Amino acid sequence: MISVKMCMIGERALAETSDFKAEPPEGIDALGASSEGASLYQLIREDIIEGRLAANERLVVTDLARRHGTSTNPVREALQLLRGEGFVTFVPNRGARVRPIDQDFVRDIYEIGVLIEPALTRWFVNMATVEDIAELERIQGLIEENNFADTFRHSELDTAFHTVMYQRHYNRHAAELWWKHREVLRAVSRRFNFTLARRAAIIREHRELIAHVKAGNADEAAELIARHVEGSGRHVLEHMRARNAARAG
Amino acid sequence: MISVKMCMIGERALAETSDFKAEPPEGIDALGASSEGASLYQLIREDIIEGRLAANERLVVTDLARRHGTSTNPVREALQLLRGEGFVTFVPNRGARVRPIDQDFVRDIYEIGVLIEPALTRWFVNMATVEDIAELERIQGLIEENNFADTFRHSELDTAFHTVMYQRHYNRHAAELWWKHREVLRAVSRRFNFTLARRAAIIREHRELIAHVKAGNADEAAELIARHVEGSGRHVLEHMRARNAARAG
DNA sequence: ACGCGATAAATCGTACATTGTTTATAGGAA
DNA sequence: TTCCTATAAACAATGTACGATTTATCGCGT
Numbered sequence: 001m002i003s004v005k006m007c008m009i010g011e012r013a014l015a016e017t018s019d020f021k022a023e024p025p026e027g028i029d030a031l032g033a034s035s036e037g038a039s040l041y042q043l044i045r046e047d048i049i050e051g052r053l054a055a056n057e058r059l060v061v062t063d064l065a066r067r068h069g070t071s072t073n074p075v076r077e078a079l080q081l082l083r084g085e086g087f088v089t090f091v092p093n094r095g096a097r098v099r100p101i102d103q104d105f106v107r108d109i110y111e112i113g114v115l116i117e118p119a120l121t122r123w124f125v126n127m128a129t130v131e132d133i134a135e136l137e138r139i140q141g142l143i144e145e146n147n148f149a150d151t152f153r154h155s156e157l158d159t160a161f162h163t164v165m166y167q168r169h170y171n172r173h174a175a176e177l178w179w180k181h182r183e184v185l186r187a188v189s190r191r192f193n194f195t196l197a198r199r200a201a202i203i204r205e206h207r208e209l210i211a212h213v214k215a216g217n218a219d220e221a222a223e224l225i226a227r228h229v230e231g232s233g234r235h236v237l238e239h240m241r242a243r244n245a246a247r248a249g
Numbered sequence: 250m251i252s253v254k255m256c257m258i259g260e261r262a263l264a265e266t267s268d269f270k271a272e273p274p275e276g277i278d279a280l281g282a283s284s285e286g287a288s289l290y291q292l293i294r295e296d297i298i299e300g301r302l303a304a305n306e307r308l309v310v311t312d313l314a315r316r317h318g319t320s321t322n323p324v325r326e327a328l329q330l331l332r333g334e335g336f337v338t339f340v341p342n343r344g345a346r347v348r349p350i351d352q353d354f355v356r357d358i359y360e361i362g363v364l365i366e367p368a369l370t371r372w373f374v375n376m377a378t379v380e381d382i383a384e385l386e387r388i389q390g391l392i393e394e395n396n397f398a399d400t401f402r403h404s405e406l407d408t409a410f411h412t413v414m415y416q417r418h419y420n421r422h423a424a425e426l427w428w429k430h431r432e433v434l435r436a437v438s439r440r441f442n443f444t445l446a447r448r449a450a451i452i453r454e455h456r457e458l459i460a461h462v463k464a465g466n467a468d469e470a471a472e473l474i475a476r477h478v479e480g481s482g483r484h485v486l487e488h489m490r491a492r493n494a495a496r497a498g
Numbered sequence: 499a500c501g502c503g504a505t506a507a508a509t510c511g512t513a514c515a516t517t518g519t520t521t522a523t524a525g526g527a528a
Numbered sequence: 529t530t531c532c533t534a535t536a537a538a539c540a541a542t543g544t545a546c547g548a549t550t551t552a553t554c555g556c557g558t
Contacts, residue, residue: 060539060540060541061540061541061542062539062540062541063540072541076541076542092541092542093540093541093542094540094541095540095541096541
């Protein structure tokens with residue numbers, strides 16, 4: 001159904017493990033802004049993703065400045081950064097608002113993921129070290145041990161699992177797109193209070209994936225990831241649709 | 250060699266033609282910033298892409314403000330927007346610099362293009378109207394008429410050609426990624442003073458593409474685009490490599 | 499020649515002025 | 529009375545000016 005081959009144009013250096021912590025892959029370049037602007041960016045960003053700021057809520061510069069004990073300029077700076085990331089919208093002379101993370105937005109992100117992640121996976125399978133594989137199995141062990149008891153912990157572990165794979169990326173932009181995908185998913189799951197369905201499928205797919213990696217079977221791993229992303233995308237959207245219908249009805 | 254199928258998750262509305270002019274696909278959201286900041290953003294952006302500002306050149310806020318007859322705040326705003334787009338880097342307490350568009354950067358962009366554009370093409374083939382096809386043929390006529398005599402005009406026409414295809418996008422993010430690809434290519438071609446090789450191939454590929462679109466042959470069109478992007482990527486990188494070697498030697 | 503201190507320059511944060519938008523209120527007509 | 533409109537006042541975004549802090553540069557002394 002889906003089938004994505006990786007395409008490499010020109011040679012490349014292997015990505016350092018270090019530039020891809022459990023933290024953001026330095027959105028194009030690290031924090032960049034100065035101390036206050038950057039920390040405000042982090043804070044407001046978390047407020048948006050965690051849902052403490054509602055969709056379409058106005059982001060009044062003077063309020064935010066007062067609340068965080070700074071003046072307005074650092075706030076403007078943070079908002080511009082968030083705008084670049086797509087979490088905030090601006091209307092001229094009317095200021096900023098929290099961008100609602102709607103179905104169209106989520107759908108688009110997942111579809112990009114379906115195109116990108118298999119290629120990253122293919123590269124990982126070819127480059128994975130024994131340490132990488134051991135780390136994957138360790139995390140998978142923790143995931144199965146947790147067994148969805150703590151959904152927050154599951155989400156963290158799942159991110160860790162994929163981070164191990166994508167820290168060996170062949171393409172920084174692609175890896176950043178994946179990270180954005182993750183962040184949006186985090187936002188959605190906070191807002192719509194996810195209960196993960198597909199539990200058995202998730203465990204099974206991860207195990208299958210590890211097997212493919214061990215066997216050096218890039219094609220099948222890529223295919224598996226494509227279906228994995230597609231499936232979870234459909235599930236998330238279905239959940240959003242149901243919730244919105246319930247809210248409207 | 251490459252083969253990308255499109256994946257659709259959930260239903261969607263057809264993109265309006267109007268939201269995808271010959272102008273940028275409203276980078277996540279239109280201009281956004283206020284009049285002055287936005288126009289500065291445009292101006293500085295063009296200065297960077299057109300090469301009037303050199304790679305790694307310092308972007309001193311006060312200078313830019315004086316030059317454009319404003320105060321510093323709109324300049325800071327514009328620079329933050331450019332940072333979000335990746336054309337400018339920041340170092341805390343040391344300000345902004347023009348990000349050099351190096352081979353790694355270009356390679357990454359093209360590889361994303363290879364993954365994204367075939368999917369957009371597939372969608373276009375399925376949704377194209379007779380007017381779309383007529384427009385493609387009209388532009389193709391102009392391209393062949395020009396026959397690379399004016400390379401700038403060729404570039405404009407080529408962009409128009411692809412814009413016709415991608416204005417019928419199924420995924421806004423994907424279309425924006427394409428646009429970014431275009432902008433980077435424009436920057437590279439200005440800096441490295443392109444002489445387009447592959448002239449015969451470009452004409453031939455466009456004709457083939459139109460034929461596939463007319464026949465409703467999505468698979469072959471997507472495959473063709475994948476090879477088209479890959480080929481032009483390799484060519485661009487080869488050109489950059491040669492130029493850099495010449496400059497160093 | 500090399501480290502060290504003074505000076506210059508530019509960023510970053512703050513305070514303020516201006517401009518545009520929203521809201522509330524008063525007045526008038528149906 | 530009720531609804532609409534016009535006007536004014538509050539509110540907030542945008543632009544300007546300035547001071548504080550950090551960084552870079554240059555020259556001096558050893």
